[in-house]
Amino acid sequence: MPLFDDMPLQLEDGDLQYLPHWLPAQTADQWLGGLLAETPWEQPQVHLHGRNYPVPRLVAWYGDPQASYGYSGLQHQPLAWTPLLASIRQQVEAQVAAPLNAVLLNLYRDGQDSMGWHSDDEAELGRNPLIASLSLGGTRRFDLRRKGQGRIAHSLDLEHGSLLVMRGTTQHYWQHQVAKTRRHCEPRINLTFRWIA
Template sequence: METLFSLDPIHLDLPDATFIYYPNFLNQEKADLYFEKLLQETPWQQDDITIFGKKIAQPRLTALYGNLGKPYSYSGITMHPIAWSPLVWLLKEEVETIAQHSFTSVLLNLYRNEKDSNGWHADNEKELGQDPIIASLSLGETRKFQIKHTTNKNIKCDILLEHGSLLLMKEGAQVHYKHQLPKATQPKNTRINLTFRTVF
């Protein structure tokens, strides 16, 4: 099978955790094709989330693929996965090759414009285990991704997640850090993010 990725990793200089960024995980042709297919074929939904006891419309659209019978809950939402599509399964296998880790589900996020965002959080829900490994694949518009240490406010990092890139958040990343994709001040086109995870 033709390889989809280019191995040129950047290790982020952050203590207590391992973050590895592959800016060219997918080549331009593949990234363009997969972006369009996922945009058109994914059954996107918009749920209400609970923040500080208040329900608001989630500022992005989502979809969950995965092994059936493995629901995923966050911010007062419980999502039940739909069966893997051939394309999403292909991407899962390629991501697993790089991550050296098996994933059971993927949460897709659709950021429609600069107003869509994802606030500070760690992917540390109990069904993900004690020290989750998350693989984040970006397609479409480049957006700023911010990382900060949970106890040392001086340790932080901003990274631009590019079209076709992969960010691996490995050991310690969800224990010692939080991350967010903030609203942008300049107009932004559509971005799709796939976050692969293991649900126990």
């Protein structure tokens, strides 16, 4: 489905906007290099059906001191903002015209790193959360499906330097994923900014 710059995807019961060229390429390259070099990546374990499994990507959680966050049975205490992440946050806040006090960084090392179907609907995010998702590095496909349905309804290729913004009731009615792929993929960092109530 082709999308135009600054054109919101017409998502029934949702509000999603994709800005494919949000960052100039040089800035995106600088941010990617800086984050790859300075981030203390972790690979937490999730407990499912009596066994522990490593999360299929590397993660880091940054935020204001009170912005602890729980998902998939994991509780994350925030690292302090670095100068680079504080600058990125300021520019994302200006774009979405809303305050953001935390960010989850995901490093997808190759096509076998992934994020399963989920909604960002944890209680700490409030009733209608705003999620601003910045992509740096290799392009990966982002899928959407209605809750309770198995088939993919929409897919977007999230490009280097792009910003995807989800707001309103999106998380009530929709799930999203970044699926595994056998295609060659360059490393990708995804920064999902949000407000922790």
